[in-house]
Each structure stands twice: as C-alpha cells, then as structure tokens.
Amino acid sequence: MAFEPQRQGSSSNGYPGDQQSLRLRRVSTQVSNQNAPQFNWTSTPAEKDEKGSSGPRELRSIPMPMALKRAVRQVQQMQVPVVSSVDSWKRKKTRFLLKLKEDVTGFLVFFTPWRKSLQKIGGNFGGGVHSYFLFLRFLVVLNFVSFLLIAGFVLIPSIVFRSVGSGLVNSTAPENCTKYDPNPQGLVVFYTYLLDVLSGTGFMEYSYLFYGYYNNTVVEDSNFSYNIPLAYVFTAAFYFAFCLICITARMGTAARVAVATGGSTVGSYSMIVFTVWNYSCLGDGNTRLKQKNIHYRLQVDLEEERIKKQAAALTLRQKLFLYTLRVFMGVVAFGLIIGAFWCISLASNFSQQNSGKEGIQGLFFQYLPSIVITTANFVVPLLCDQIAVREQYAPSTTVIVALLRAVFLRLVSLAVLLFTLWSQITCYTNSEECKLCQYNYQKYPCWETRVGQEMYKLTLFDLLINIAVLVLVEFPRRIVVDHWSSKLAQWVGRQEFVVPSNVLGLVYGQTVVWTGALFCPLLPGINAIKFVILFYCKKVTLFYNCQPPLKTFRSTTSAFFFLVVLLFGWGLATLVMIYSLAAIHPSMACGPFRFFPSIWSIVPTSFYMLSKTSQEFLFFIGSQAFSVPLFVLSCVVMFYFIALCSVYGKNVALLRAQLKLEGRDKQFLVKQIAELSQKLQIPKHNEEIED
Amino acid sequence: MGNKQTIFTDEQLDAYQDCTFFTRKEILRLHSRYHELAPHLVPMDYTNDPECKLPLALIVNMPELKENPFRNRIIESFSEDGQGNLSFNEFVDMFSVLSEMAPRELKAIYAFKIYDFNVDNYLCKEDLEKTLNKLTKEELTPEEVELVCEKAIEEADLDGDNKLSFADFENMISRAPDFLSTFHIRI
Numbered sequence: 001m002a003f004e005p006q007r008q009g010s011s012s013n014g015y016p017g018d019q020q021s022l023r024l025r026r027v028s029t030q031v032s033n034q035n036a037p038q039f040n041w042t043s044t045p046a047e048k049d050e051k052g053s054s055g056p057r058e059l060r061s062i063p064m065p066m067a068l069k070r071a072v073r074q075v076q077q078m079q080v081p082v083v084s085s086v087d088s089w090k091r092k093k094t095r096f097l098l099k100l101k102e103d104v105t106g107f108l109v110f111f112t113p114w115r116k117s118l119q120k121i122g123g124n125f126g127g128g129v130h131s132y133f134l135f136l137r138f139l140v141v142l143n144f145v146s147f148l149l150i151a152g153f154v155l156i157p158s159i160v161f162r163s164v165g166s167g168l169v170n171s172t173a174p175e176n177c178t179k180y181d182p183n184p185q186g187l188v189v190f191y192t193y194l195l196d197v198l199s200g201t202g203f204m205e206y207s208y209l210f211y212g213y214y215n216n217t218v219v220e221d222s223n224f225s226y227n228i229p230l231a232y233v234f235t236a237a238f239y240f241a242f243c244l245i246c247i248t249a250r251m252g253t254a255a256r257v258a259v260a261t262g263g264s265t266v267g268s269y270s271m272i273v274f275t276v277w278n279y280s281c282l283g284d285g286n287t288r289l290k291q292k293n294i295h296y297r298l299q300v301d302l303e304e305e306r307i308k309k310q311a312a313a314l315t316l317r318q319k320l321f322l323y324t325l326r327v328f329m330g331v332v333a334f335g336l337i338i339g340a341f342w343c344i345s346l347a348s349n350f351s352q353q354n355s356g357k358e359g360i361q362g363l364f365f366q367y368l369p370s371i372v373i374t375t376a377n378f379v380v381p382l383l384c385d386q387i388a389v390r391e392q393y394a395p396s397t398t399v400i401v402a403l404l405r406a407v408f409l410r411l412v413s414l415a416v417l418l419f420t421l422w423s424q425i426t427c428y429t430n431s432e433e434c435k436l437c438q439y440n441y442q443k444y445p446c447w448e449t450r451v452g453q454e455m456y457k458l459t460l461f462d463l464l465i466n467i468a469v470l471v472l473v474e475f476p477r478r479i480v481v482d483h484w485s486s487k488l489a490q491w492v493g494r495q496e497f498v499v500p501s502n503v504l505g506l507v508y509g510q511t512v513v514w515t516g517a518l519f520c521p522l523l524p525g526i527n528a529i530k531f532v533i534l535f536y537c538k539k540v541t542l543f544y545n546c547q548p549p550l551k552t553f554r555s556t557t558s559a560f561f562f563l564v565v566l567l568f569g570w571g572l573a574t575l576v577m578i579y580s581l582a583a584i585h586p587s588m589a590c591g592p593f594r595f596f597p598s599i600w601s602i603v604p605t606s607f608y609m610l611s612k613t614s615q616e617f618l619f620f621i622g623s624q625a626f627s628v629p630l631f632v633l634s635c636v637v638m639f640y641f642i643a644l645c646s647v648y649g650k651n652v653a654l655l656r657a658q659l660k661l662e663g664r665d666k667q668f669l670v671k672q673i674a675e676l677s678q679k680l681q682i683p684k685h686n687e688e689i690e691d
Numbered sequence: 692m693g694n695k696q697t698i699f700t701d702e703q704l705d706a707y708q709d710c711t712f713f714t715r716k717e718i719l720r721l722h723s724r725y726h727e728l729a730p731h732l733v734p735m736d737y738t739n740d741p742e743c744k745l746p747l748a749l750i751v752n753m754p755e756l757k758e759n760p761f762r763n764r765i766i767e768s769f770s771e772d773g774q775g776n777l778s779f780n781e782f783v784d785m786f787s788v789l790s791e792m793a794p795r796e797l798k799a800i801y802a803f804k805i806y807d808f809n810v811d812n813y814l815c816k817e818d819l820e821k822t823l824n825k826l827t828k829e830e831l832t833p834e835e836v837e838l839v840c841e842k843a844i845e846e847a848d849l850d851g852d853n854k855l856s857f858a859d860f861e862n863m864i865s866r867a868p869d870f871l872s873t874f875h876i877r878i
Contacts (some may be wrong), residue, residue, distance in 0.1 A: 059710050060787065063800045065771055066780035069710040102714055119877050127872060270843035271867040273819065274806065274860075277826055278873045279759060279789065295830045298839060659862055663850025 128499045135562050140531045147525035153235045161219045177437035180445040180589030199366045200453040211519045212449035212590035229592035229602050236518045254560040329391045333384050340376035341416045347372040348420040370461035373413050381406045403500050410508045438585040446590040448519045455516025462509050463530045470541050478545040494547040503562050511569030515576050700738050711787035747775030755876050760825035768804040789876040798874050799861045814855035
C-alpha cells in the first residue's frame with residue numbers, strides 16, 4: 001500500500017490549485033475550464049516528510065526531473081544525523097536487505113535462461129506469444145528441478161546401493177507371477193536398437209529408466225539407513241506437492257494483476273487507444289503489421305458492439321431459433337468429442353492385443369494410441385471451429401468456448417487412454433486372467449514398466465510430431481508463399497503462431513509426464529530436454545515462418561488461464577497416482593514393491609518400525625484432537641482473508657464512485673460561480689451606464 | 692568488487708540507484724549507450740557532472756525508440772526544456788520510468804504527459820485523434836476515428852467536460868490490465 005500516501009499527496013496538490021483558480025475567477029468573467037484540478041508538476045518535497053521515515057527509496061517514484069531528485073536526496077542525506085537512532089537503524093537494515101535482494105536476483109539469473117531471446121520474441125510478436133514462451137520456460141525449470149529431486153533421492157541411492165543391502169520382505173508368491181524376463185534372447189538385428197529407443201523396450205526396458213529395474217533394497221548401517229521403496233513413494237508424493245506449490249505460487253502473482261485491474265471489458269476504446277501500443281516492440285519493419293493489428297482490433301470491437309445491438313433487437317421467434325441452433329451445435333460438438341474418445345479406446349485395445357509383433361509393423365502398433373490421440377486433437381478442434389462459426393456467438397465468447405472444448409478433448413482423451421490401459425491390467429472385463437496374481441500377469445508380467453513405456457512413447461511421439469510438422473509443413477509453406485506469387489498462395493498466407501493450441505500441447509505433454517513419473521522416474525529429465533528442444537524449434541519457426549499475429553491474445557489474463565489448465569492436468573495425474581498407489585496390486589516379478597499388497601502399504605510397514613515416541617507423535621498429529629482444531633483454525637484464517645478481500649474491493653468501488661461525484665461537484669460549483677459572477681457584473685454595468 | 696570504474700563516483704552511483712529503478716551495472720550500461728549515441732560529445736568521465744545534452748534527432752535513432760510512433764513526444768516529455776534535448780540525468784530518468792519496476796502511478800503520470808500533444812494538461816479530442824492516427828497510420832476512415840474518439844472520451848470522462856483530465860486518465864488506466872506491460876521499454 002505504499003502508493004496510498006502518494007495518491008493523497010497528488011490529489012491534495014490539486015486542491016490548492018483550485019483555490020487559486022477561484023481567486024482568478026473573481027477577476028475575469030470568462031467561463032473557462034482551465035481551472036479544473038490539474039496535476040501539479042512542481043510538487044514540493046515538503047509533502048514527502050508526512051510519509052515518515054521511508055524517505056530514500058520513495059524518491060524514485062516521484063515525477064520530478066532527475067536533477068531535482070538528486071538535490072532532494074542530498075538534502076535528505078544531510079538530514080540523516082537529526083533522525084533518531086531507531087530510524088537510522090531501520091534505514092540501514094532496509095538498505096542491507098535491498099542490497100541482498102539485488103545480489104540474490106543476480107544469482108537467480110541462472111534459473112531464468114533465454115532472457116535475450118524472450119525479449120526479442122516479446123518485442124516482435126507481442127504479449128500472447130511472449131506469455132507462451134514464458135510458460136514453456138517455467139515448465140523447463142520445473143521439470144529440471146523435479147529431475148534433480150528424483151535423481152537425488154531415488155536414482156543415485158539405487159545406483160550406489162545396487163549391490164549392497166537386503167530385500168525388505170521375502171514372501172511366497174505363486175511361481176507364475178514372478179516370471180519376468182525382459183532381456184532379448186539370442187542375436188538381435190541392429191535396427192532393433194533404434195526401435196527399442198523409440199518404444200522403450202528391449203535393452204531400455206530393464207534399465208533405470210523404468211520402474212522394473214529398481215529393487216526393494218533396504219540399506220542398514222550402524223548409523224545410516226536408507227529404505228529405497230519408501231524413498232520412491234515419498235519422492236513421488238513430494239514431487240506432486242512441489243509442482244502444485246510452484247504452480248499455485250505462480251498463479252498467485254498472475255491473479256493479483258488480473259484481480260487488481262478487475263478484468264477487461266470488451267469494447268473499451270479508451271483503454272485500447274492508450275494501452276495498445278507495446279512500447280517494447282522492436283519494429284524491425286513489422287510496424288506496418290502492428291498497425292494493421294490495431295486496426296483489426298478496433299474493427300473487431302466495433303463489430304462486437306454491432307452484434308450486441310443486433311442480439312438485443314431480435315424477436316422472440318428469432319431468439320428461440322438461435323438458441324435451438326446453439327443447443328444442436330453443442331450436441332454435435334459433444335458427439336464429435338465422444339466419437340474421438342471411442343476411437344482412442346479402440347486403438348488402445350488393438351495396440352495392446354498386437355503388441356508382440358516385430359519390426360516396423362510392431363512399432364506402428366505400439367505407437368497407434370499416440371497417433372490416434374494426435375489426429376483426434378488436430379481434427380476435432382478444426383471441426384469444432386467450424387461449428388462455432390455457425391453458432392453465432394460474439395467473437396470473444398467464441399474464443400473461450402473453443403478453448404474449453406479443446407482443453408476438454410485433450411485431457412479427457414488422455415484419461416480414456418489410461419482407463420483403457422488400466423482396465424486391461426486389472427481385467428475389468430474378463431476376470432479369469434487376474435485370479436492368480438490380481439493383475440493380468442500373462443500379458444503384463446511387469447505392468448508398471450508397461451505403463452511407463454506408454455507414457456514414454458507418448459512423450460517421444462509428441463516431440464517427433466512437432467519436429468515433423470516443423471520440417472514438413474511449416475518450412476515448405478513459407479517457401480511456397482514467399483516464392484510463388486499466385487492468389488492461392490497469398491490467400492493461404494504465412495503461418496500464424498496460434499497460442500492457445502500450442503499451450504494446450506504443452507499442458508498435455510506435462511500431464512503425460514506427471515502421470516508417468518511414478519513408473520518412469522527419469523521421465524521429468526527427458527521432458528526437460530524435450531521442452532528445451534521444443535523451445536529452440538518453436539523459436540526458429542517463429543522467426544522464419546510466422547508473421548506477427550493478426551488477432552491479439554490478452555497476455556495478462558492468459559498467463560493465469562494457462563496455469564489453470566495446467567492445474568487441471570495436475571489434478572488428472574494426481575487421481576491416476578492415487579489410484580495406482582492404493583488400488584492396484586504391484587507386480588510380483590519386478591520393482592521395489594514386489595511383495596507388498598499395494599504400493600502404499602510400505603508406509604504403514606515402515607511406520608511401525610519407527611521408535612515409539614515418533615509413532616505416538618505422528619498418531620497425535622493424525623488424531624482428531626489435533627486435526628480438528630487445525631482445520632477450524634485454517635478456516636478462520638481463510639475467512640479472514642476473504643473478508644479482507646471483499647472489504648478492499650468495496651473500498652475501491654466506493655473511491656471510484658467518490659471520484660466521479662467530486663468531478664461532477666466541481667463542474668457544478670464552477671458553473672454556479674460563473675452565473676453568480678455574471679449576475680454581479682450586470683448590475684455594475686447598469687450602474688456605470690446610469691453614471 | 693570487480694574492476695574499478697572511473698565514470699562515476701560511488702556517491703553519484705548511489706544517488707542514481709536511489710533516484711531510479713536501476714542497479715549500478717545497469718546505470719553504467721546506460722552510460723555506455725548514451726555515449727554510443729555521440730562519442731565525440733559525451734565525455735567518459737562524469738565525476739564532475741558535465742553539462743552535456745544530446746539533441747532529439749540523435750536519441751530518436753535508438754533501436755528501442757526508432758519504431759515507436761510516440762518517440763518524439765516521449766523524449767520531449769522527459770526533457771527539461773521541452774524541446775527534446777536530454778542530458779544524461781534525463782536520459783536515465785526516461786528509461787527508469789519506462790522500466791518494468793516503475794509503479795503504475797508514475798507511469799500513468801508520464802503517459803498522460805506523452806499523449807498530451809498540445810501540452811495543456813488535458814487530453815482533448817484533438818490529442819486523441821492524433822494518438823489514434825499515429826497508432827493506425829491513418830488507416831481508419833475519418834468517421835471511424837471520430838467514433839472511436841467520442842466513445843473513448845465518453846467512457847473515461849468522469850467530470851463531464853468532454854476532455855480527459857489526469858484524474859480521468861488515471862482512473863481509466865488503473866482498470867487496464869495491459870498498461871504495465873505495454874508501457875515498458877527494455878534497455
């Protein structure tokens with residue numbers, strides 16, 4: 001709230017100017033509006049003393065010329081000995097903290113790579129594209145830090161303690177369930193290695209990449225013990241919590257801006273005129289396109305107004321027709337999406353049945369679900385766009401509806417794939433095969449590795465498709481458009497960087513990684529590398545193939561929107577993880593949990609191995625005597641913040657209304673004074689004539 | 692730490708740090724950019740505060756300002772003589788206000804100054820028309836320009852005098868979510 005004193009300062013400066021103007025008014029009879037409150041540029045330093053001892057740093061926010069500011073600072077410096085020791089200590093402390101903050105931000109530059117590139121992108125392509133690349137950088141850093149976490153707690157101890165340590169639990173299990181032999185037999189053809197890298201089978205299957213390679217070793221030394229399965233579970237849980245905290249923190253900063261400005265109203269011409277030109281744009285000859293952009297935007301707003309007027313003027317019969325049309329189109333769109341889900345489910349089943357095939361055909365069958373998902377995610381939004389045109393919503397509503405449909409399609413298609421997979425593993429339809437080991441041991445001797453492989457394939461396929469589209473579609477398109485001057489080429493035009501669908505691609509990729517992290521521990525690291533490659537590919541295509549966007553995409557609310565969609569993906573992945581941890585029996589042939597009834601059951605087992613006091617302490621935390629007061633306390637705190645929020649909101653609304661009223665009051669008073677002075681003047685004039 | 696620079700005294704750098712939103716490194720970088728504009732005019736040694744002003748024509752050629760339709764008005768708003776001649780103090784002040792750490796209120800004050808073409812402390816219809824024409828390079832028809840200006844004044848004018856005073860402007864800007872990110876020059 002540091003700006004409040006200044007606000008008082010500036011508005012109180014307006015009023016002395018007002019009194020001067022009233023004096024002037026008595027002299028002249030001219031009714032002019034020059035005397036309405038103006039900002040007093042020569043604001044004196046005197047008012048700053050009212051604000052208290054926060055002197056030095058407030059200087060920068062004052063609109064004085066620099067020479068004046070430096071003079072004021074010198075005066076302030078000379079005043080310092082007069083200030084009390086407490087104040088000077090406070091001042092020294094703030095200076096020290098600020099210096100520390102500057103040093104830390106200098107260090108954190110390491111975590112914000114590609115600054116110059118982002119600057120260039122923002123300058124040339126505007127806020128929407130810039131926010132996409134910011135989002136991508138955030139995901140890269142998140143994945144990299146998660147990989148460090150997993151490597152530190154799971155991978156490195158596994159490597160170090162591979163030969164040391166003993167199995168945690170040895171129990172008897174039916175012999176058929178423990179048969180698992182992932183290593184290929186005999187001679188293998190050379191290209192099998194490439195196929196194996198692409199699909200995670202063969203030599204890659206029994207490696208640190210997948211769940212199946214980790215052992216349930218427990219290392220116990222005299223003063224050191226490390227329980228790898230427990231570390232595995234806790235690292236996975238902490239990874240999800242860590243991602244949630246990062247996303248929420250980032251959402252907080254984005255939300256603060258969005259809430260403070262109260263959202264944006266479409267058709268707000270004054271805002272467009274004064275805030276549309278991006279001062280940080282670097283031109284490079286794109287100014288003409290930017291001006292076209294602004295022109296387009298104003299036209300869109302004028303168009304929206306026209307549509308609103310039209311919609312308000314519809315007769316009842318036309319309205320009825322429009323609504324039935326919208327409902328019908330909505331049903332058609334929904335039907336398309338359901339059709340896509342059904343195709344994905346079919347493809348997934350088919351792929352699992354034919355997974356034993358060799359060679360290129362085998363690879364094709366392995367990648368079939370990914371192919372179907374990608375095709376559906378490409379075709380269905382196109383059709384939905386066509387449907388949206390028929391629905392005749394206002395342009396801004398159309399954008400939102402299309403986005404929501406695309407998000408729904410992406411996330412739920414992934415959910416359908418996972419559901420199909422899980423129903424096969426747990427024999428949802430045919431329970432014969434699962435009687436022996438409680439999971440389908442014949443097809444999936446090590447089902448966690450198979451799930452990990454699916455996620456690995458989805459990730460890899462996503463990257464390959466992006467690169468393929470770049471090389472086979474975008475570059476040729478630009479070459480054709482640039483060198484072939486026909487009407488068709490001009491109509492097709494250069495590629496435009498469509499922000500929403502690209503962001504959804506990122507969210508999809510990250511959701512896949514979250515889902516697969518439990519079964520493929522190195523997946524976050526692979527994803528970090530994938531996103532880095534994607535960054536450079538998208539940057540290249542942006543600068544070589546794309547033109548600046550014709551339609552703008554709001555950058556401040558969009559940052560918030562991306563994070564909300566990412567949170568949906570996180571929610572889906574959490575559901576999957578909870579289900580896998582608690583409900584399905586881990587495979588008995590591989591992995592760190594091979595002799596446990598469920599993955600989660602290692603926690604209670606280890607819990608009872610703790611010392612008595614620790615057990616009692618943890619029981620106490622979980623008991624009602626502790627958790628109910630804690631819950632009540634957090635509710636109270638939450639309601640306090642909600643109340644504070646609403647009070648501030650009301651305050652802001654009141655101040656705005658007051659501002660309006662005062663402006664009108666001033667106008668009214670000025671008119672009154674003009675009338676009065678005229679009345680006073682006319683009798684005087686008559687007296688003069690009589691004299 | 693590092694190599695000792697002789698362009699500014701430590702006292703001067705502290706003063707600049709307190710009066711702007713830049714760190715020491717950034718101020719030194721700004722000085723080198725200022726120097727680049729006119730290597731023969733700008734001295735490398737600022738320890739005794741030399742009187743050196745660069746004309747508008749030189750500053751307007753900076754890549755950050757070259758393509759901006761309001762470049763002349765920006766430079767004029769920050770120059771003391773109103774003609775666009777900037778000393779180093781004013782140069783740093785300009786980029787400090789346009790940096791990303793400057794608060795909204797400060798930016799609003801200077802944005803108002805910039806868009807006020809006839810410098811009468813009000814944004815009247817002519818100011819708005821000039822702004823719009825510079826933005827769209829005169830692609831809009833005169834009727835559209837008229838319509839947009841009327842609507843803009845109608846939306847933002849609180850005291851009903853058909854022009855925007857600073858209070859009106861600031862009230863309108865406080866509701867614009869993009870203002871902070873667009874009114875920003877990276878240097």
